[in-house]
Amino acid sequence: MTVIWLMAIRSLAPTRSASNMLVFCYVLQLCSNYALRRSDKLTSILRVVCLYVLLLMGAFLLPTLLCGVTEILTTPNYLVSLPQFLLQWPFFAFYNYTIAAKLILIPTYTLELQVSWLFILLVLLELMWSGITLLIVEQILVGGVKWLRRPFVFTGVSNISQKQIGLLGLLLLAFLGVLYQRVSDGLLVLVMSKGILVLQMLGLFLFLPIGIIVVTVRSSWFQNLESPREQGRGKKEEGRRDKI
Numbered sequence: 001m002t003v004i005w006l007m008a009i010r011s012l013a014p015t016r017s018a019s020n021m022l023v024f025c026y027v028l029q030l031c032s033n034y035a036l037r038r039s040d041k042l043t044s045i046l047r048v049v050c051l052y053v054l055l056l057m058g059a060f061l062l063p064t065l066l067c068g069v070t071e072i073l074t075t076p077n078y079l080v081s082l083p084q085f086l087l088q089w090p091f092f093a094f095y096n097y098t099i100a101a102k103l104i105l106i107p108t109y110t111l112e113l114q115v116s117w118l119f120i121l122l123v124l125l126e127l128m129w130s131g132i133t134l135l136i137v138e139q140i141l142v143g144g145v146k147w148l149r150r151p152f153v154f155t156g157v158s159n160i161s162q163k164q165i166g167l168l169g170l171l172l173l174a175f176l177g178v179l180y181q182r183v184s185d186g187l188l189v190l191v192m193s194k195g196i197l198v199l200q201m202l203g204l205f206l207f208l209p210i211g212i213i214v215v216t217v218r219s220s221w222f223q224n225l226e227s228p229r230e231q232g233r234g235k236k237e238e239g240r241r242d243k244i
Helices: 002-009 015-037 039-067 069-074 076-105 117-128 132-148 162-185 187-218 220-226 228-243
Strands: none
Touching: 002 015, 015 039, 015 076, 015 117, 015 132, 039 069, 039 076, 039 187, 039 220, 069 076, 076 117, 117 132, 132 187, 187 220
């Protein structure tokens, strides 16, 4: 990577091609170091990664399809191009997120090549401790999945004191006063007209995919797909215990 960077600085190589090679070398370094660290469970990890990638793609593809339902109903000829769209959408999404990640690591790569300090720190971190970057990412993702799968427990509802109820009432009165003032000014109608559209977009493109991901991750069938071997081992152990 150092050789590629020096060649780009001295105009011995095109800056755009050099930036692509730098990102490719860094990704190759990440994957190879992680594969060496987790060689014993690499197959199962790849299977789980593919499973979650499909889940993310399906969750964020659904809002896009819902936006085009009205057009499909009015012009059914669009159904002919739907398979092409379903095939092209993952590549478009991958390209867009790749460009965004590249801009974070290498902000300038057209007229000159300028790497960010984050990219330098990540490369040095990977050189000092091989595989540490993806291992940290793995721990964060595993912890997030475990947190999503925790049972919902509502605590502290019965421990509300009278002071807290009074404070809540005062805040509610203050909110109603501000709301009445905005209604009299005519600003609430303007905010509501724009706010409803914003809420629709947030609900469709943010909360709906997040809800699909949370429900799917917490479902038992998805957990069975995620770890079929462990489920099979558990059933075998239960069968042995029953026989004993």
